[in-house]
Amino acid sequence: MEQQAEQAIALLARTPAALDALLRDLPEAWTHRNEGENTWTAFDVIGHLIEAERTNWLVRAKIVLQSGETQPFEPFDRVGYMRESQRKSLGQLLDEFSALRNRNLDEVRGWNLRQEQLELRGRHPALGVVTMSQLLAAWATHDLTHLHQISRILAYQYREAVGPWKQYLGVLHCAGHGSA
Amino acid sequence: MEQQAEQAIALLARTPAALDALLRDLPEAWTHRNEGENTWTAFDVIGHLIEAERTNWLVRAKIVLQSGETQPFEPFDRVGYMRESQRKSLGQLLDEFSALRNRNLDEVRGWNLRQEQLELRGRHPALGVVTMSQLLAAWATHDLTHLHQISRILAYQYREAVGPWKQYLGVLHCAGHGSA
Numbered sequence: 001m002e003q004q005a006e007q008a009i010a011l012l013a014r015t016p017a018a019l020d021a022l023l024r025d026l027p028e029a030w031t032h033r034n035e036g037e038n039t040w041t042a043f044d045v046i047g048h049l050i051e052a053e054r055t056n057w058l059v060r061a062k063i064v065l066q067s068g069e070t071q072p073f074e075p076f077d078r079v080g081y082m083r084e085s086q087r088k089s090l091g092q093l094l095d096e097f098s099a100l101r102n103r104n105l106d107e108v109r110g111w112n113l114r115q116e117q118l119e120l121r122g123r124h125p126a127l128g129v130v131t132m133s134q135l136l137a138a139w140a141t142h143d144l145t146h147l148h149q150i151s152r153i154l155a156y157q158y159r160e161a162v163g164p165w166k167q168y169l170g171v172l173h174c175a176g177h178g179s180a
Numbered sequence: 181m182e183q184q185a186e187q188a189i190a191l192l193a194r195t196p197a198a199l200d201a202l203l204r205d206l207p208e209a210w211t212h213r214n215e216g217e218n219t220w221t222a223f224d225v226i227g228h229l230i231e232a233e234r235t236n237w238l239v240r241a242k243i244v245l246q247s248g249e250t251q252p253f254e255p256f257d258r259v260g261y262m263r264e265s266q267r268k269s270l271g272q273l274l275d276e277f278s279a280l281r282n283r284n285l286d287e288v289r290g291w292n293l294r295q296e297q298l299e300l301r302g303r304h305p306a307l308g309v310v311t312m313s314q315l316l317a318a319w320a321t322h323d324l325t326h327l328h329q330i331s332r333i334l335a336y337q338y339r340e341a342v343g344p345w346k347q348y349l350g351v352l353h354c355a356g357h358g359s360a
Binding site for chain 1: 184186187190191194195197198199200201202203206207209210304307308309310311313314315317318320321322324325327328329331332334335338341342343344345347348349350351352353354356357
């Protein structure tokens with residue numbers, strides 16, 4: 001496999017354990033609170049990551065491999081799994097995310113991607129032409145976007161509790177950046 | 181112990197394992213690159229967290245308990261440990277951070293903090309009067325600030341690789357917020 005793909009997979013493989021270590025059995029005062037109306041809790045974010053494993057990245061990578069630009073990707077339902085996930089515990093969601101991610105990465109590793117495959121093109125419904133290489137990089141950076149978001153959501157719960165320290169704590173001055 | 185202190189400790193106890201799961205044995209192309217001149221790598225951030233365990237939060241909490249406002253805190257050297265840490269491996273730093281954090285939290289748990297102690301006051305050299313409760317909350321939020329920063333530093337390495345996906349990936353639009 002090309003080093004570039006291995007590097008993305010190295011990060012993708014670590015995210016479930018990192019989120020598990022951070023969030024499992026953490027009090028709900030941290031995990032089930034959001035940043036205000038129409039924002040997500042850390043619990044919601046894990047539901048979104050599960051949905052992305054089920055219907056977004058791997059599905060699209062397979063379309064790139066099999067059909068290239070001729071078959072545009074389906075739009076991704078960013079909140080699709082959240083309704084279903086509300087009936088589960090955070091521990092269940094973390095288990096589910098980890099299992100799906102492992103299964104998906106096993107499949108990608110099995111493709112043994114070479115430079116030629118990394119240059120294959122697909123068609124994103126809004127972004128236009130994208131490559132397999134960009135898709136793998138975006139999958140990994142999507143994890144980082146949501147780790148960034150979760151650290152901000154958790155910190156938000158302490159925005160008053162830190163008192164005068166607020167000015168030194170950068171995460172409390174992050175208002176988010178578009179989709180997360 | 182007051183619930184408020186338990187909640188802060190629940191998060192503080194999880195950070196070393198979360199960073200370990202994310203960063204240990206991750207390729208150096210992720211962990212040893214920064215966001216440009218005079219910025220930190222993920223490796224540097226772990227060195228800073230070690231320094232803060234050694235000389236900042238616990239030391240100051242003890243001053244609040246023992247001397248209150250009469251003894252101002254020493255200023256904290258934000259880059260003090262970085263010089264020393266450059267000779268070590270990331271794995272060694274992660275081990276060291278975990279051991280120091282565990283030892284420090286054991287000490288705090290031993291204080292069995294009640295509401296009365298959480299209201300004790302200390303004097304920060306720049307911020308003025310702060311309480312024990314604010315110190316614990318700031319310690320936890322300092323972890324989140326650096327988790328937020330690490331997710332951003334890692335994502336920065338893929339700012340070009342993601343191609344047109346960049347516009348959807350919030351972390352790539354974060355320029356940092358002051359001290360992190």
